[in-house]
Amino acid sequence: MATPTQANLKDKNAHYASNFKEGQLALPPAKKYAVVTCMDARIDPAAAYGINLGDAHVIRNAGGNARDALRSLVISEQLLGTNEILLIKHTGCGMLTFKNEDAHAVVEKNLGAAGQQELSGLDFQPFPDLEKAVEDDVKYLKASKAIPDSIMISGWVYEVETGKVNQVL
Numbered sequence: 538m539a540t541p542t543q544a545n546l547k548d549k550n551a552h553y554a555s556n557f558k559e560g561q562l563a564l565p566p567a568k569k570y571a572v573v574t575c576m577d578a579r580i581d582p583a584a585a586y587g588i589n590l591g592d593a594h595v596i597r598n599a600g601g602n603a604r605d606a607l608r609s610l611v612i613s614e615q616l617l618g619t620n621e622i623l624l625i626k627h628t629g630c631g632m633l634t635f636k637n638e639d640a641h642a643v644v645e646k647n648l649g650a651a652g653q654q655e656l657s658g659l660d661f662q663p664f665p666d667l668e669k670a671v672e673d674d675v676k677y678l679k680a681s682k683a684i685p686d687s688i689m690i691s692g693w694v695y696e697v698e699t700g701k702v703n704q705v706l
Contacts, residue, residue: 562591570594570621571613573674575601575630579697586625586695586702594619600632601625602662603674611683620688622678625702626671627695632663667694671705 539547571594574582582588582595594613598605603624613619640661645653664670671692678690692706 559590565617566591566593566613566619568592569619570623571596571610571619572623572625573598573601573603573606573610574625574695575599575627575632577627577630577697579629580627580695585700586623600630600662600664600670601627601674602632603677604662607678607681607683610678614685614688622684622688622690623693624671624674624678624690625693625695626667626674627697628667629697630667632661632670633665633667635661635663637661637663668705675706 570592572582572586572588573596574580574586576597576599582597583590588595594609594617596606596609596613601624603610610622637660640663641653641656641659644656664673671694675690675692678684678688684690690706691704693702693704695702
């Protein structure tokens with residue numbers, strides 16, 4: 538028996554597929570860029586950042602974290618030809634609301650010692666300062682030996698309250 542979420546997926550996908558006409562798009566992104574942004578449900582990267590289907594790779598994770606995105610960025614650039622990275626964090630991010638020890642305590646409470654043991658030493662990579670986190674992630678990518686110097690990298694903040702983006706770097 539399908540959950541309401543699964544039923545919604547099937548119904549909405551059937552409607553989407555019935556009108557789908559983009560099946561011939563090329564594998565590499567047409568505009569040759571990648572976006573690293575947060576998984577926050579309040580962000581619609583295509584609409585907010587002007588990305589049409591087939592234009593760009595959109596890599597989403599908690600906090601729009603560069604370290605978590607590195608594997609995907611290397612694949613995007615080395616195998617699929619992208620040459621620019623837009624790193625976009627956002628206001629009101631959950632990563633601003635806790636410290637590593639807080640996350641580990643919640644995991645241990647909810648999953649017990651076995652769950653905590655599996656995640657022992659994991660850096661959840663929270664950050665207390667939004668713009669500094671953007672700067673730190675851009676610096677990380679620019680310093681990475683896995684990202685060629687020829688790749689253009691910029692850092693941005695998306696305001697969930699207004700829908701606007703502001704360039705940090």
